[in-house]
Amino acid sequence: MTAPAGGEPSAMGVSAMDSSGGFAGRFRRWLRLHPSLFAMPALLIVSLAITVAIHPTFSDFDLQSLAMGALPLAFAAAAQTAVVISGGIDLSIGSMMAVANVLAASTMENANIGESLALAVVVLLAGAAMGALNGLIVVFSRVPDVVATLALGFIWGGVALLIMEKPGGGAPPEFLNLGAGTLFTTWLPNAVILLVVAVSVIWIPVRQSRLGLQLYAIGSDRVAAFRSGVDIERTRFSAYIFSGLLSAVGGLGLTMTTGIGAPLAGVYYTLSGLAAVVVGGVSLAGGRGGMVGPVMAAFVLTLIPTDLIFLNIDPNFGQVIQGTLIVAIVMIGGFVEMARSRR
């Protein structure tokens, strides 16, 4: 990892030097730079409002189950975001989550909380190692990232089954509580705290350092980045390490929220995570978007099937609606971008 640049405070320090057109001007520029920071909270609030409207007895318990349901997906989305921003894709995220999930559940079953936390660190290291292997193969074998990570996804899926043949295992209740309980009030699930803390601790230092700039740079224009002195290979490689690390956190989250290890549970998260990335305003072409959008989109995407169940819609038809909504949300985002550039 590159050390954070010492000389300048941050990217924000740059704009402070300029004579901008007052608060409104600065706000507009901020929106231009981070469009999803405005749109995604709005979308999340709207979907929460709809949920409460069709489900008047929405309680703190419902909020907790929403947060628990969204937690693994949010980490899958975050993991994918790290790679997509750098202009790549990782189709092995779900399988890496499964490995982390069964690794945790099989080793923590008879451990106490202290040992479990130590084991969690081991699982995170394993995740980073899986990501590193992904990165090595994608960057140095010249096999296209889609193919390489798809194949590695099969491998990690197999590894998960080798570790644990069928769902089982467990972890001490104190450990499960990190993702499943509440700490301060029943309206603030631990899952949300864990999510915010984990993503912030991993991503904010990256975003503020030169490495963050380099990730965005190689996703946006690889030639220009190379000519600016960016080491393309090393930067791509590190994107996959972050993907593996965040996948492992997601796997731990899966253990916390389900209480067991399930070797096949993770697979679903690869494509759903990718959907959250797209809905969250990250360009699949790379270089654009942030972490906040996809993480919030994970909550929106978790809410949709819940709402459809409350509306008594046939779950099979619900799938159709969910797909339609994903396309609609991304389309609206596209139209907004088009309208903006036309002005």
Added chain:
Amino acid sequence: MSEPVLLLEATDVAKRFDSVIALKAASLRVCPGEVHGLMGSNGAGKSTLVKIITGVLRADGGRILVKGVARTFGSPAEARAAGIVSVYQDPALVPDLTVGQNMRLARVSLKDVRRRLEELGVTSLDFSSLVRDLPYPTLRLIDLARALASEPAVLLLDEITASLPADLSEQIYLMVRRWRERGNAVIFISHRMAEVSALCDRATVLRDGVTVGVTERAHGSEERIVALMLGAETARAVASATSAPATKAKPRDQEPALEVRGLRHSPLLNDVSFKLYPGEVLGVAALEGQGQEELFDCIAGSRRTDEGAILARGQELRLRHPADAIRAGVVLVPANRLLALLQQRSVRENIALPAFGAIRNWGPIGMRAERARVESATARLQIDTRAGSELSRLSGGNQQKVVIARWLASGFNTLLCFDPTRGIDIGTKRQIYALVRKLAAAGSAVLLFTSELPEIALACDRAIVLFGGRVVAEMPVAEADEATLLRAAHGLAPQLQAVS
């Protein structure tokens, strides 16, 4: 030779890409305190040499000495650390980052860049704007300022003034001279001979990957440079091809091949009207951003017009797609060859692409008919297809010929040429203009925009000048000398004589 220690010495550098030899024996010796021109036709190997010197590519042979020490660079970053920095032909700024972030990315200090930009006459740049929101000329200046901020001992400028407005080019000349005064060296690559002879102290000429000569003085040696670039025999052939510009008055009683009436495309195009007759080459002269791009795009069908009519042979066209214009026999040769061609496909496929419709509408493509058309077009244009099948291996000039060849193969009435010689060497340039004249002589109508005003007189029968989205002047080619065009293009009335 009693030279001081050379800042940069490249000797017998060689490079091949598969079967294509880009450089055979390129040599370049650059002293401190000089502006050194690097000249050569397209495909002569200039860009390859620049890329090898700055660590983008690795050489297969030869050696490079920096201040007397043998070096090989694995990346542009390593070259920069050794004081060698290049401003490449296209901007090397990341579009989705802000200007400030781009500077952090390249580890240069914002303060230095800001100071350099001020020296270049840019005082009010907002460093928090996204690069993709900034206009092209500004990006070139930012690129240059960033290169200067790392205080290079050897600065390479590859076609930096191509398609820059004159006032900005002037700023760049000033900066280049200032850089030389400080004992540094500048390697200057340009196709504009006037620029090179005014700016450069010496010039190295490449031909076919070999250094064929070094002129000890660039000023006054233009003829020698051209002769070296072309090679003796080509020079003679080109001279005879272009010596007789046909300036016969064209019959005006026939129907125009293309007529444009009251064309608008807000905000840049306000009310443009003109007629273009068969067998005529009509030149369009304009400074950067006067609506010429919109005009060509509208006629070619890739932009919708707001108002006005476009007629081809008396028929009003309803253009919703470039295919509509192509069907009406109106075809475009764009400045950016990359936009028109499929880089990864073969020359044959590229030429045949728009002709699919003409040869057979559906079902399998008639391979034999296709091959015959393509071969005749390739032969007529003397396209150098040595580079094999993949288009991206052809030089810029040859790629441009492929664009014209494809339209020859598919047939057309009106050819729209938008700055077809941008970034193309003099030899190929003259060949392209000779070709345009030949097409007109065969009865085609040609609308030609060129960013280099002297070229209007070379190829056109008549010229119109665009300013602020309007046609402000029209003149026969005899009156269309550079000074007249330039005054009109700046929106000055043509009848006023120059005060200076």
